[in-house]
Amino acid sequence: MLNFLPKPLLGVLNSLLLAVNTVFWCVLLYIPGILKLIIPIRAWRVFCTRLIIGISECWVACNSGWMRLTHRTTWDVSGVEGLSREGWYLVMSNHQSWVDIFALQHIFNRRIPFLKFFLKQELIWVPVIGLAWWALDFPFMKRYSREYLQKHPEKRGEDMEATRRACEKFRYTPVSVMNFPEGTRFTPGKHDGQKSPYKHLLRPKAGGTAFVLEAMGDTLSTLLDITIAYPNGRPGLWEFMCGRVTHIVIRVEQVPIPEHLLGGSYSEDENHRQRVKQWQEALWERKDRELEELKSRAG
Numbered sequence: 001m002l003n004f005l006p007k008p009l010l011g012v013l014n015s016l017l018l019a020v021n022t023v024f025w026c027v028l029l030y031i032p033g034i035l036k037l038i039i040p041i042r043a044w045r046v047f048c049t050r051l052i053i054g055i056s057e058c059w060v061a062c063n064s065g066w067m068r069l070t071h072r073t074t075w076d077v078s079g080v081e082g083l084s085r086e087g088w089y090l091v092m093s094n095h096q097s098w099v100d101i102f103a104l105q106h107i108f109n110r111r112i113p114f115l116k117f118f119l120k121q122e123l124i125w126v127p128v129i130g131l132a133w134w135a136l137d138f139p140f141m142k143r144y145s146r147e148y149l150q151k152h153p154e155k156r157g158e159d160m161e162a163t164r165r166a167c168e169k170f171r172y173t174p175v176s177v178m179n180f181p182e183g184t185r186f187t188p189g190k191h192d193g194q195k196s197p198y199k200h201l202l203r204p205k206a207g208g209t210a211f212v213l214e215a216m217g218d219t220l221s222t223l224l225d226i227t228i229a230y231p232n233g234r235p236g237l238w239e240f241m242c243g244r245v246t247h248i249v250i251r252v253e254q255v256p257i258p259e260h261l262l263g264g265s266y267s268e269d270e271n272h273r274q275r276v277k278q279w280q281e282a283l284w285e286r287k288d289r290e291l292e293e294l295k296s297r298a299g
Contacts, residue, residue: 002070003243010070011242017066018241025059026132033135046172052135053114053173060109063102071243075107079252083111086174088219090212090257091115093226094201094287095180098237100228103248104178112224113174118166118208139166167215176224177216179208181280186234198284200291206280210266210273217262223255227287229294249294255283 002010029052036048067073089112093100108115114136121140124130134140170177181204184190196203213220229249239245261279264272 001068003072005070007242007244011238014066014070014241014243018063021059021062021066023128025055025062026128029055029132029135033131036135042172049137049169049173056114056132056136057110060105060114064106064109067102067106071245073245074247076247076249077107077252078250079254080107080111082254083108083224083252085110085113087112087176087222088170088174088216089113089176089222089224090209090220091176091178091224091226092209092283093178093180094186094228094291095182095184096186096228096230096234097240098185099230099235099240099245099248100180102240103228103250104226107250107252108176113176115176115178116170117178137166137169141166164215167212167219170216171219177212177220179212181205181209181284183208198288200295201284201288204280204284206273206277207266209280210261210264210276213257213261213276214263214266217264220262221257223257225253225255225283225287227251227253227290227294229291231294251290251294 002013005013032048032051032055036045036052039045091104091108091112093104105115116136116138118139118141119133124134124140126133167177182202183205184202186200186202190202194203227250230245231247231249232245235245258279261272261276264275266273266276
């Protein structure tokens with residue numbers, strides 16, 4: 001409706017709408033977040049969590065509202081039929097742009113449980129949304145390098161224990177645990193630097209996926225395998241805010257998680273580690289072929 005406005009003006013307008021929308025819903029979200037903290041009764045905390053998720057879904061819905069108001073985006077989405085808000089999902093996607101987050105929230109809002117990401121511990125201090133992530137029970141992780149663990153072996157296993165504690169909260173409320181196995185956004189430079197065997201993807205890291213399967217193996221049963229493509233080229237966040245993203249393609253496939261991958265020890269069992277890596281790499285090979293097919297159709 002407002003897409004006729006100059007693109008830089010749209011960018012400023014959308015940035016303001018996003019900021020106002022975020023502050024409003026985050027402040028509202030703090031109330032049940034604090035109540036959940038000070039009243040240590042499980043049933044009460046589950047109720048507060050559901051209320052917090054409802055508020056967060058309103059935030060996403062309002063973001064979708066200003067996107068429809070100012071963008072002329074063609075959404076080519078398939079595979080979202082038959083999803084449930086009462087399920088427990090592992091959601092895995094390739095990662096090309098910050099726009100991926102807005103796109104995934106847009107198509108999945110109120111179709112599946114609210115998407116939750118594993119975040120670096122330092123992000124809890126981000127103004128406004130850091131506390132919102134905490135209230136939403138987003139897992140904050142403190143990861144140690146291999147070199148650090150060699151010097152401080154007593155820290156070994158702490159990241160897995162933190163994952164278990166975080167995932168324990170997910171047992172009482174349906175959840176979608178989001179993971180970008182590439183660990184960073186795709187760029188040609190990163191692709192070349194990794195010597196990635198895939199044409200359109202970076203090398204996947206299986207550790208994050210394995211930690212979730214290990215911590216929640218008796219709860220998760222379905223993987224939502226997501227492929228995101230931008231036929232007109234990978235957009236930056238500012239391009240998106242300016243309404244320049246005219247075509248987004250998303251493919252969703254429900255994949256049963258093999259039982260032999262659930263509950264094993266990725267850090268201690270070499271055979272299990274290889275099984276998870278092989279499964280991840282097979283998914284990535286198929287995703288790479290799908291991206292090539294989508295690119296050839298667009299071309």
